[in-house]
Amino acid sequence: MWEPSGGFFYTGTNDGVTVNKSPVPEDTQTWTRLALGSRRFSRSLDWAAAELAVTDHSGRVNSTVPEGQSYEGVTFSSASLLADEDAPIAAGQPKPDRNGVWFEGTAHLALALRDRGARGDEARARRLIASTEQAQDLLGGGQTVGGKALPERCGVVSASSPLDTGFGFGYYPYRHTGATAWYLMAAARYNPLQV
Template identity: 40%
Template sequence: MSQTSRRTAILGGATLGLSLLYPATASADTGLKTSVGKAHAFLAAKFDEFGSGSALRVPRSYTGGFFQTPTWDFVSSFAYDDALVILAWLAGGRADDLRRAVILGDTLLYAQEHDPIGDGRTRASYQPDSFAVLNGSLDIGSPAAFTGNQAWVGMAFAQLYARTGRRRFLEGALLEADWIQDKTLDTERAPYGYTGGRNGEDVANTFKATEHNIDVGAFFTMLARLTGRPLWRSRAELAFGFVRAMQDRAGGHVWTGTDPDGVTTNRNPIPLDTQTWAYLATLERRYERSVDWALKNLRARDAGVEGVSYSSTDVSKVWLEGTGQTALVQKLRGRRGEAQQLLDNIRTAQETTEHGDGRGVPAASSDGLDTGFGDLYYASLHTGATAWYLMAAHGWNPFRL
């Protein structure tokens, strides 16, 4: 399992230099609007696949291709993806989006409340049938409790509270935050920060992941603002201090994190998301160098789509989720032309991917994208990739209130 494991996919210049250039014309804007509407429809359909109305439910994370064969139908719903879906609905802002976001948020609260250990954690994934009969039992897909996952669910709760004022979401966020603080804080092995949580056997992960600390820093910053308690801001600063320690002075990129000893820097591979997320979470100029490094070194082109890949291990295929992240970064940096190019390429993947429906965004441009952390991504439709596309299209930063 990788240090960046938010979910498991089973088991010269700083610009992209894309060739698929689309000027920002009225027709292009109309095309993007249509594409965004289709992406929202995809998330709604996935959410309603295992329930309807006000029923608690979760959407499957992956659809089609590798994950759906005549003999196998993989329906697991990853908590990280569920958090992204909530955030994409909040970005959309429509009344029906908000209604669905609240139901999915309540589903994750139910999972938190009825966890077999019951200490405030949520798990890496759940099976949709967990919520068909609300008898207190859960059908857990992956029992791991990674720190980053806890923070993403917590951020979704925090954003729901900020939007709705419903205190149960703040209470759920605080339970997640207390779990992170109690179970993962490491102030004994410099650079100090938060470790990787618990694996599927409930054994502590002793590495410290940069990605997880970005998530924690953003989440705790939200809590400081929502609760008015400075303690959360000081804890956020500890997490962000670890991220700063992981930035390479020469190249500007941000390393993965540490080895299990909690001290030695892990320098291979170099992932995309630590570059994009460090900027999105902090908006600090120092991480523009990280983004520029990624745009130069992680460019990818495959299956008629151009964008960025998952890590330095494999740049032969496009990682669509990460391309959405990068589009959002470029939009926030004021580089709207480059952002539009990236969004147009995601739209191309949405329209042309082999296993597509014209609505959802695939995880990768084609099967077999090697993350470098022991996982592969496939050209299957993905709620997480679709959600990042929507947040980028709406210009909505999930790391900030």
């Protein structure tokens, strides 16, 4: 799945023969680093950090970020950056923000950068973690589960604003177990893909 000329991984194959060349997701870039620890493929982190980088703020089309707030990180895939901002993500769903931050992937990237440890990686990882912590502090308030209110600042939302993954589903500014777990692993420098 490695694309040497671009320095990234494709997502896989549906038939075992033909490589899916679009969209290119974030997690194949970071999980491969975390699982393999290979210098040979480390450019995939640089690809994700550059090609999937987003900043979401209230002035963006379809952003749900409150006035005065801004979040940086990465989005889900190359298709997320090209989402149709005039059409709902799916029936009955909101319209996507092309710059919605996917906090689970942002935490993947922070952890993988810390794992790689190249020049500038730690500083970039800290900025991504700080953005995620700000999201925990300021986004996702007033949410409930089973009719019971969730405690404030308990968990990270999956996305800063509605985002289209390009894979037929979306992420929204709702508290999310995966985003929270990956944030905690990034903050603790715990790589779950290594024994």
